[in-house]
Amino acid sequence: MAEAAHPAAERARDNRRVLTRLSVVAALMFGFGFALVPFYEKVCLALGVNSLVERSEQAANTQVDTSRSVTIELDANAHQLPWRFRPLTRHLSVHPGELVHVEYEIANVRSAAVTGHAVPSYGPALAGQYFRKLECFCFKPQTLAAGETRTMPVTFLIDPALPREVHTITLSYTFFEVAGLGGKS
Amino acid sequence: MSAVLDTHGHADHGYHPGGIMRWITTTNHKDIGTLYLWFSFIMFMVGGVMALVIRLELFSPGLQWVDPDFFNQMTTMHGLIMVFGAIMPAFVGFANWLIPMMIGAPDMAFARMNNWSFWILPFAAALLVISFFTPGGAPGVGWTMYAPLTVQMGMGMDLTIFAVHLLGMSSIMGSINIITTILNLRAPGMGLMRMPLFCWTWLITAYLLVATMPVLAGAVTMTLTDRHFGTTFFNAAGGGDPVLYQHIFWFFGHPEVYIIALPAFGVVSQVIPAFARKPLFGYASMVSATAGIAILSFIVWAHHMYTVGMPVAGQLFFMYATALIAVPTGVKVFNWVATMWKGSLSFETPMLFAVGFLFLFTLGGFTGLVLSLAAVDIQLHDTYYVVAHFHYVMAIGAVFAGYAGVYFWLPKWTGRMYDEALGKWHFWLSVIFINITFFVQHFAGLAGMPRRIPDYPMMFEVWNKISSVGAFGFGISQLLFLYIIVSAIRSGEKAPDKPWEGADSLEWTHLPTPAPRHSFHTPPVLK
Numbered sequence: 001m002a003e004a005a006h007p008a009a010e011r012a013r014d015n016r017r018v019l020t021r022l023s024v025v026a027a028l029m030f031g032f033g034f035a036l037v038p039f040y041e042k043v044c045l046a047l048g049v050n051s052l053v054e055r056s057e058q059a060a061n062t063q064v065d066t067s068r069s070v071t072i073e074l075d076a077n078a079h080q081l082p083w084r085f086r087p088l089t090r091h092l093s094v095h096p097g098e099l100v101h102v103e104y105e106i107a108n109v110r111s112a113a114v115t116g117h118a119v120p121s122y123g124p125a126l127a128g129q130y131f132r133k134l135e136c137f138c139f140k141p142q143t144l145a146a147g148e149t150r151t152m153p154v155t156f157l158i159d160p161a162l163p164r165e166v167h168t169i170t171l172s173y174t175f176f177e178v179a180g181l182g183g184k185s
Numbered sequence: 186m187s188a189v190l191d192t193h194g195h196a197d198h199g200y201h202p203g204g205i206m207r208w209i210t211t212t213n214h215k216d217i218g219t220l221y222l223w224f225s226f227i228m229f230m231v232g233g234v235m236a237l238v239i240r241l242e243l244f245s246p247g248l249q250w251v252d253p254d255f256f257n258q259m260t261t262m263h264g265l266i267m268v269f270g271a272i273m274p275a276f277v278g279f280a281n282w283l284i285p286m287m288i289g290a291p292d293m294a295f296a297r298m299n300n301w302s303f304w305i306l307p308f309a310a311a312l313l314v315i316s317f318f319t320p321g322g323a324p325g326v327g328w329t330m331y332a333p334l335t336v337q338m339g340m341g342m343d344l345t346i347f348a349v350h351l352l353g354m355s356s357i358m359g360s361i362n363i364i365t366t367i368l369n370l371r372a373p374g375m376g377l378m379r380m381p382l383f384c385w386t387w388l389i390t391a392y393l394l395v396a397t398m399p400v401l402a403g404a405v406t407m408t409l410t411d412r413h414f415g416t417t418f419f420n421a422a423g424g425g426d427p428v429l430y431q432h433i434f435w436f437f438g439h440p441e442v443y444i445i446a447l448p449a450f451g452v453v454s455q456v457i458p459a460f461a462r463k464p465l466f467g468y469a470s471m472v473s474a475t476a477g478i479a480i481l482s483f484i485v486w487a488h489h490m491y492t493v494g495m496p497v498a499g500q501l502f503f504m505y506a507t508a509l510i511a512v513p514t515g516v517k518v519f520n521w522v523a524t525m526w527k528g529s530l531s532f533e534t535p536m537l538f539a540v541g542f543l544f545l546f547t548l549g550g551f552t553g554l555v556l557s558l559a560a561v562d563i564q565l566h567d568t569y570y571v572v573a574h575f576h577y578v579m580a581i582g583a584v585f586a587g588y589a590g591v592y593f594w595l596p597k598w599t600g601r602m603y604d605e606a607l608g609k610w611h612f613w614l615s616v617i618f619i620n621i622t623f624f625v626q627h628f629a630g631l632a633g634m635p636r637r638i639p640d641y642p643m644m645f646e647v648w649n650k651i652s653s654v655g656a657f658g659f660g661i662s663q664l665l666f667l668y669i670i671v672s673a674i675r676s677g678e679k680a681p682d683k684p685w686e687g688a689d690s691l692e693w694t695h696l697p698t699p700a701p702r703h704s705f706h707t708p709p710v711l712k
Contacts, residue, residue: 015295018361018369022361023361025396026357026399029396029399030399032400033404033433036433037429040429047496049494117421
């Protein structure tokens with residue numbers, strides 16, 4: 001093709017333009033993956049799901065429902081963490097709406113400071129949304145100095161809207177080590 | 186970027202390195218297509234052997250052959266290798282061979298980049314294999330690589346993450362190449378709506394890949410930084426959330442399902458009209474159905490996660506959106522059936538595989554519809570019903586379409602015919618054994634057998650025994666395929682320029698058989 005030089009150069013330029021555009025799309029989509037992280041947090045917040053370690057606002061109705069009581073069982077675990085972690089009360093009986101205060105004891109047995117963060121889970125899982133925590137050590141990471149023992153509180157009430165068929169709620173905390181937040185050990 | 190200018194394939198005239206260097210340095214779309222196809226067949230065999238290890242262990246309840254850790258590594262690697270090493274490269278191989286010939290282009294738009302996209306793959310495969318020999322072995326986390334397990338695995342996980350990065354780069358480069366080729370290099374007169382449907386399905390697939398592979402790369406990068414750099418995207422201890430990983434993964438993962446399925450649709454849409462001796466019924470509706478499936482695929486991802494505890498409104502949205510995908514998919518199935526309606530049908534091997542695809546893919550689609558219902562899925566989630574479902578659409582759907590394509594275009598690629606009688610044997614053995622393998626898994630799943638377990642209660646034994654027998658039968662039948670292909674290449678009968686009467690795309694009508702190394706230097710003249 002005698003006249004090929006010019007159209008070939010033009011075609012190469014067109015091709016490069018498509019290449020550039022699609023590369024930009026690919027780069028943007030890589031960023032989009034990361035943008036899903038704050039987006040996910042916002043959606044969960046807006047829908048009120050997944051707020052395990054958020055401080056609950058004061059329950060609107062603090063009327064104590066004395067017509068029934070619910071057994072609360074407390075459980076504590078440390079996940080691959082050199083901590084002894086136990087509730088000072090294993091179980092107690094409360095009326096829905098009643099303000100309850102329980103304490104946990106945490107002891108760091110390692111000879112270095114360790115930072116951990118507690119994550120709660122509930123059994124039955126549906127009870128979680130009726131478990132209103134006003135004060136909890138799980139709201140933020142906790143750093144324990146070498147050999148330190150500390151007593152930490154949880155203040156909560158059970159929402160009186162709790163379905164009547166729930167008689168027992170297990171609250172289980174697991175401490176995970178927080179690496180990279182100054183808690184490297 | 187001198188390779189960019191080489192759209193006429195002239196530059197390598199006079200430079201033909203022999204032996205292995207021909208394959209390492211090649212920028213010819215046909216050579217690269219061949220490399221992709223052989224690579225994917227080797228990976229298909231490797232992943233298949235892993236599947237047989239799984240079926241061997243599951244032949245009887247109890248632990249007989251492998252320990253549970255190794256079993257988990259097998260299920261993980263089987264999934265990763267089959268999806269990223271076998272099915273996807275196979276269809277990229279088809280794209281490389283066929284798209285330039287179908288649209289009358291001399292080669293792919295970026296010939297050198299095409300070479301790179303292929304030669305990244307063996308390195309990625311090597312990383313996956315090396316991970317078996319690291320302390321702790323290959324990751325046993327499942328092919329979906331869910332956090333938090335991935336955060337805890339040994340260094341085999343890091344190798345897998347890098348392998349996924351490489352595979353992603355390869356796919357993105359390949360897709361950019363395909364899009365550019367289709368948009369810029371069509372012969373004069375080859376309008377977009379005149380392209381064979383295979384080109385359309387690949388154009389849309391390539392867009393899906395460019396949009397979603399980077400998201401997967403992001404997800405595994407987050408896993409990597411969680412493991413080594415103190416971030417806590419998925420680590421609950423630092424305020425992260427493992428469910429977030431699932432959302433990001435499936436934002437990639439569901440379009441990925443169509444990345445696998447759409448090129449298979451494309452192959453079948455070439456094969457069925459050729460053997461029905463009728464043009465494809467409803468071409469325009471096929472194109473829009475393909476685009477519709479692709480667009481919907483972005484808003485259905487959470488149907489893989491009904492059990493994570495999402496609100497009912499969320500479940501309903503994803504359920505309706507998922508069920509909606511049945512509409513464009515149904516359009517396709519009905520169009521294929523209508524293409525065959527009153528056609529002058531003949532059933533050579535490619536057509537047998539295409540019809541097998543049509544039956545069995547549709548069956549897999551129906552179980553998909555069952556699983557789309559949130560209320561039902563909570564019962565069936567992570568059971569063998571799900572395993573049966575996605576093997577019907579992938580192990581049967583995509584693989585049968587692949588076989589249909591190989592038998593269909595083999596004469597054009599090699600200039601020689603395969604043995605028709607043996608081809609039919611291959612089809613019937615495959616279709617019988619694969620159904621023995623997977624159909625019974627529906628029953629095991631409905632009875633409650635969970636996936637990814639090396640041991641199971643006695644009550645599931647019969648289904649598992651049948652399934653294992655089928656799996657070994659299917660595995661051995663694929664050696665027949667290897668024999669058919671190799672003997673066709675070596676000593677097959679010479680094929681005519683147009684061995685299939687009803688085939689009408691440019692590679693059949695405008696090119697000799699076998700296709701010359703350089704085709705369409707000058708664009709074909711289209712009426």
